[in-house]
Amino acid sequence: MDTAEHQHFAWLARSFGRTDYLPLTPEDLEALGEAGQYVDKYPGTHLFKEGDDSVAAYVVKAGEVELYRSRPEVDLVVGRVGPGAVIGDIALFQGAPYISSAKAVEPVTAFQLERSKLLPLLTRHPVIAMRWLVAGLNQLEATQRHVIRLMHRTVFEQVAELILDEADRFGEVRLSQTSLANLLGSTRQTVNQALSQLREAGAIQTGYRVIQVVDRDALEAVVTDTVPAR
Amino acid sequence: MDTAEHQHFAWLARSFGRTDYLPLTPEDLEALGEAGQYVDKYPGTHLFKEGDDSVAAYVVKAGEVELYRSRPEVDLVVGRVGPGAVIGDIALFQGAPYISSAKAVEPVTAFQLERSKLLPLLTRHPVIAMRWLVAGLNQLEATQRHVIRLMHRTVFEQVAELILDEADRFGEVRLSQTSLANLLGSTRQTVNQALSQLREAGAIQTGYRVIQVVDRDALEAVVTDTVPAR
DNA sequence: GGCGAATCGTCGCTTCGGCGACGATTCTTC
DNA sequence: GAAGAATCGTCGCCGAAGCGACGATTCGCC
Numbered sequence A, B: 001m002d003t004a005e006h007q008h009f010a011w012l013a014r015s016f017g018r019t020d021y022l023p024l025t026p027e028d029l030e031a032l033g034e035a036g037q038y039v040d041k042y043p044g045t046h047l048f049k050e051g052d053d054s055v056a057a058y059v060v061k062a063g064e065v066e067l068y069r070s071r072p073e074v075d076l077v078v079g080r081v082g083p084g085a086v087i088g089d090i091a092l093f094q095g096a097p098y099i100s101s102a103k104a105v106e107p108v109t110a111f112q113l114e115r116s117k118l119l120p121l122l123t124r125h126p127v128i129a130m131r132w133l134v135a136g137l138n139q140l141e142a143t144q145r146h147v148i149r150l151m152h153r154t155v156f157e158q159v160a161e162l163i164l165d166e167a168d169r170f171g172e173v174r175l176s177q178t179s180l181a182n183l184l185g186s187t188r189q190t191v192n193q194a195l196s197q198l199r200e201a202g203a204i205q206t207g208y209r210v211i212q213v214v215d216r217d218a219l220e221a222v223v224t225d226t227v228p229a230r
Numbered sequence C: 001g002g003c004g005a006a007t008c009g010t011c012g013c014t015t016c017g018g019c020g021a022c023g024a025t026t027c028t029t030c
Numbered sequence D: 001g002a003a004g005a006a007t008c009g010t011c012g013c014c015g016a017a018g019c020g021a022c023g024a025t026t027c028g029c030c
Helices: A003-008 A011-015 A026-035 A089-094 A115-124 A126-150 A155-166 A177-184 A188-200 A216-226 B003-008 B011-016 B026-035 B089-094 B115-124 B126-150 B155-166 B177-184 B188-200 B216-226
Strands: A036-041 A046-048 A056-062 A065-070 A075-081 A101-104 A108-114 A204-207 A210-213 B036-041 B046-048 B056-062 B065-070 B075-081 B101-104 B108-114 B204-207 B210-213
Touching: A026 A036, A026 A108, A026 A115, A036 A046, A036 A056, A046 A056, A056 A089, A056 A115, A089 B126, A108 A115, A115 A126, A115 B126, A126 B089, A126 B115, A126 B126, A155 A177, A155 A188, A155 A210, A155 A216, A177 A188, A188 A204, A188 A216, B026 B036, B026 B108, B026 B115, B036 B046, B036 B056, B046 B056, B056 B089, B056 B115, B108 B115, B115 B126, B155 B177, B155 B188, B155 B210, B155 B216, B177 B188, B188 B204, B188 B216
Parallel strands: none
Antiparallel strands: A036 A108, A046 A101, A056 A108, A065 A075, A065 A101, A204 A210, B036 B108, B046 B101, B056 B108, B065 B075, B065 B101, B204 B210
16 A cells, blocks of 8 residues: 555645636636636546646646656656646646656546647737736745745644644644644654644644644744744 | 844745846846836845835845844844845845845945846746746745755754755865854864764865865765765 | 954763663453 | 454653864974
8 A cells, every 4th residue: 555655745735735726717717717627537547647748737626636747766746736726837838757656545536638739729828827826926925935934943833834824714734643644744642743733732632633723823833933924 | 242142043045045146147137127227235235125115126246245134132144145136136026125124244346136137027028037937936936945944854964964055066065163153053072073974984174264075986975875865 | 463252172961862672560352 | 233443642762963172183383
């Protein structure tokens, strides 16, 4: 089973942010309509694989897609995206092979934009190209900022922040501690220790696959206290 | 004096790669000519400052520009770019304030592209917009890959790689160990220890502000041995 | 040639976090 | 409700690296 190793680097997905960064308007989509067609993928099948020639980019319409890069020993999950996400565009525009593999984890419907049709189309619709450009730069900036924030911060601080991020409107985080550790690129034990500290500080309560936020301000204090400020 | 703190995060510049990522053809520049004009800046003066409204992007023609982000206590140098670099474009396209400050460290000549003129122009010249898009995505990909390579690698490995990167054609690296440490986001002592190891292994020789590569293969072995392979 | 500044080489201490281990809970499924 | 799997809480050990300190070496400048 490779899921253990597979999941181990899920934190990269967090680092690089969501890839659903291309807000296309209905008109845009209409214009793009002639550049490709819808495709359906069963769970477990690939939209494209790392190293393949990039012949198309995809806009995810429904379902979850996992992006990962293969390494000799492990697969690094670099993203997990849902409806709205655009994938494969980097390689497509670079004219290079795909950088990562994209695998459907649920039944997926995606719009396939073929390079041969997309490029001329963007030339005819510069507004879409511009929007694409803006989206790409946004992501670049977000990635840089995320890296800055990630470095030189202790797991303790990262855990506090992650909880704030993931808490639902009831202040609950429904994740196992192992999952949390994966999201942070850390280990279960270290995360557990951080949680213990937070629990003793009265900021949270922990349970089986649940973390309950008790004192939101305390958590925020931990984060902002040491954040590179912004 | 703030230079010490200022320089301390020079390694970010390495992480985020060179910002000179926009290869414009002469024709492109000609077309862009109508969107702005040349400006000259004396050393120490700013092209723009973090937080200012982004009114223009700049293409550096001559001189070195330092990009940094201000924090309550320190300035993080996120890039140091020379001729060919494009700066300020992210904020410009986002329509948001500048993300970082840009300061001339030498006499700088730059071409100033004003937003009000640039945007319509790109709409008229989609090819340029496309090239810009490609360049942005390239950098995004490079940043992601760099982050992957940086994480989970020891200073020892990073030092070996940095030496290979910075060695001139005589196999010499003319940098103080303090500078090396800054480039890696590490400390002088730790770097020194790594160098000692490499010296004992017969891979390099060290001197005053000089490192001489003796056994290139040995260095490469250190790097590739542990690199996430690619 | 000499002096101060910069740089190098090295210790030792400390913190952070990865890793293995083990028992105690909680859930799931039949 | 009982067995087995998943999850949690906690130790202890160890390596990596930050930080301060101090003497030795080298350089630039007068």
